[in-house]
Amino acid sequence: MVAISSEGGMSIRDVGMVYRRGEQVTTALVGCNLEIPAGNWASLIGASGCGKSTLLRILADIVKPTSGTALIGGVSPAEARAARTYALVSQQSTMLPWRKILANVELGLEVAGVDKADRRRRAEEAIELVGLKGFEQAFPSELSGGMRQRAAIARALTLKPRFLLMDEPFGALDEITREKLNFELLRILKETSATLLLVTHSISEAIILSDTVAVMSPRPGRISHRVEIGFGHDRTADMRDDPQFAAYEAELRHALHGPAPTARPAVHTASTYATA
Numbered sequence: 001m002v003a004i005s006s007e008g009g010m011s012i013r014d015v016g017m018v019y020r021r022g023e024q025v026t027t028a029l030v031g032c033n034l035e036i037p038a039g040n041w042a043s044l045i046g047a048s049g050c051g052k053s054t055l056l057r058i059l060a061d062i063v064k065p066t067s068g069t070a071l072i073g074g075v076s077p078a079e080a081r082a083a084r085t086y087a088l089v090s091q092q093s094t095m096l097p098w099r100k101i102l103a104n105v106e107l108g109l110e111v112a113g114v115d116k117a118d119r120r121r122r123a124e125e126a127i128e129l130v131g132l133k134g135f136e137q138a139f140p141s142e143l144s145g146g147m148r149q150r151a152a153i154a155r156a157l158t159l160k161p162r163f164l165l166m167d168e169p170f171g172a173l174d175e176i177t178r179e180k181l182n183f184e185l186l187r188i189l190k191e192t193s194a195t196l197l198l199v200t201h202s203i204s205e206a207i208i209l210s211d212t213v214a215v216m217s218p219r220p221g222r223i224s225h226r227v228e229i230g231f232g233h234d235r236t237a238d239m240r241d242d243p244q245f246a247a248y249e250a251e252l253r254h255a256l257h258g259p260a261p262t263a264r265p266a267v268h269t270a271s272t273y274a275t276a
């Protein structure tokens with residue numbers, strides 16, 4: 001059973017987004033609705049350009065919706081940003097190349113004005129949580145892509161965010177590293193009780209990391225389908241062997257691409273079976 005706290009989760013209500021650049025007008029989102037209770041994990045999947053990142057950027061207060069309301073912990077994204085209740089991790093999360101990993105992980109705390117001893121302690125804790133202990137004094141260029149992404153997650157975790165907004169955080173990684181980080185993220189989510197909204201192109205990643213997978217229709221994007229993933233929060237790699245996992249995959253594939261083409265029935269004629 002998934003514990004749901006009463007603190008307030010994330011809420012997207014009737015959100016629309018129109019981008020205007022000179023003459024060019026792009027309707028990215030229309031009438032989007034999504035409720036993510038506190039402590040729950042949700043993913044957004046959908047065709048390229050359907051507005052997944054736009055929804056995430058609205059919650060992260062990077063862009064303002066042209067209509068509707070977004071709430072994060074019961075307050076506007078701007079208020080949540082000021083209160084530092086959420087952290088954003090994206091595929092392009094960058095590490096400053098001239099700073100060692102520890103100093104990079106401390107960066108958010110430094111900007112927040114946290115004193116040196118406290119930020120060192122919290123950065124070390126986060127580094128341990130993501131499994132990078134021993135690499136505090138390495139430069140980003142000395143780490144693999146997966147390790148750098150873990151460092152980006154550690155940096156996000158130092159602020160102890162109640163909400164994690166993740167935009168294709170593992171998109172640039174190979175399959176094996178990606179799966180490993182999926183399960184590390186699950187452990188971290190359980191330990192921190194954070195509420196997650198993840199954008200991903202991977203159906204299996206969405207199932208592994210979510211209580212709810214929201215499917216978006218092609219542009220203009222809206223939430224067209226939702227699948228509740230009933231695996232609870234005690235998940236192990238074995239979940240992929242559960243027949244229910246395949247059923248969720250099929251349902252999501254169907255929601256994304258329509259029904260799978262049925263194989264053309266083989267036509268057997270007398271000559272098919274003719275023997276010489």
Ligand SMILES: Nc1ncnc2c1ncn2[C@@H]1O[C@H](COP(=O)(O)OP(=O)(O)OP(=O)(O)O)[C@@H](O)[C@H]1O
Nearest residue numbers: 019021026028047048049050051052053054055219
């Ligand atoms: N800053 C912007 N100015 C103008 N148009 C934009 C801007 N950002 C996104 N768009 C447009 O809005 C639509 C949705 O883009 P968005 O990046 O949200 O989609 P997405 O589903 O995240 O795509 P992908 O899966 O390819 O990353 C696209 O048509 C895109 O061109």
